[in-house]
Amino acid sequence: xxxxxxxxxxxxxxxxxxxxxxxxxxxxxxxxxxxxxxxxxxxxxxxxxxxxxxxxxxxxxxxxxxxxxxxxxxxxxxxxxxxxxxxxxxxxxxxxxxxxxxxxxxxxxxxxxxxxxxxxxxxxxxxxxxxxxxxxxxxxxxxxxxxxxxxxxxxxxxxxxxxxxxxxxxxxxxxxxxxxxxxxx
Numbered sequence: 001x002x003x004x005x006x007x008x009x010x011x012x013x014x015x016x017x018x019x020x021x022x023x024x025x026x027x028x029x030x031x032x033x034x035x036x037x038x039x040x041x042x043x044x045x046x047x048x049x050x051x052x053x054x055x056x057x058x059x060x061x062x063x064x065x066x067x068x069x070x071x072x073x074x075x076x077x078x079x080x081x082x083x084x085x086x087x088x089x090x091x092x093x094x095x096x097x098x099x100x101x102x103x104x105x106x107x108x109x110x111x112x113x114x115x116x117x118x119x120x121x122x123x124x125x126x127x128x129x130x131x132x133x134x135x136x137x138x139x140x141x142x143x144x145x146x147x148x149x150x151x152x153x154x155x156x157x158x159x160x161x162x163x164x165x166x167x168x169x170x171x172x173x174x175x176x177x178x179x180x181x182x183x184x185x
Contacts, residue, residue, distance in 0.1 A: 053168030061090030
């Protein structure tokens with residue numbers, strides 16, 4: 001688990017900023033769907049990578065901190081930006097943005113598609129899915145205990161050509177784009 005006791009007020013604002021970036025727009029008259037438990041577990045869980053190349057995903061996630069500081073007109077704080085390891089929340093959000101750049105889908109759609117692929121998109125606060133169950137899914141994903149076809153990971157394939165547990169996330173995304181015939185025009 002990540003600890004963020006070093007800069008609590010900044011951490012709280014940053015966490016809110018991350019949540020705001022991925023919360024789907026409300027339909028007028030619709031009650032907001034609460035994902036507080038899911039978002040907290042995503043944020044409190046340190047992203048652990050096993051393969052070379054996935055360290056880039058961690059660095060991409062940490063880059064969101066600089067964007068937050070700039071957007072909020074906060075002074076740069078190198079220690080805060082670099083001290084804590086990347087969270088799963090940061091990594092998935094940052095990677096969703098890379099997916100958007102390489103596709104015709106928005107990063108919010110990608111974020112929720114990845115959570116759907118992890119079977120966490122239904123982990124609303126009133127769903128009965130516990131924080132421990134969410135944490136277990138994230139551990140399963142990070143330690144690459146999912147199926148060779150990617151089932152249980154970020155990018156499950158219908159027609160795998162290689163073991164998805166043995167390739168970095170970027171290559172899994174590339175295989176997913178081909179498998180789903182989603183290459184941008």
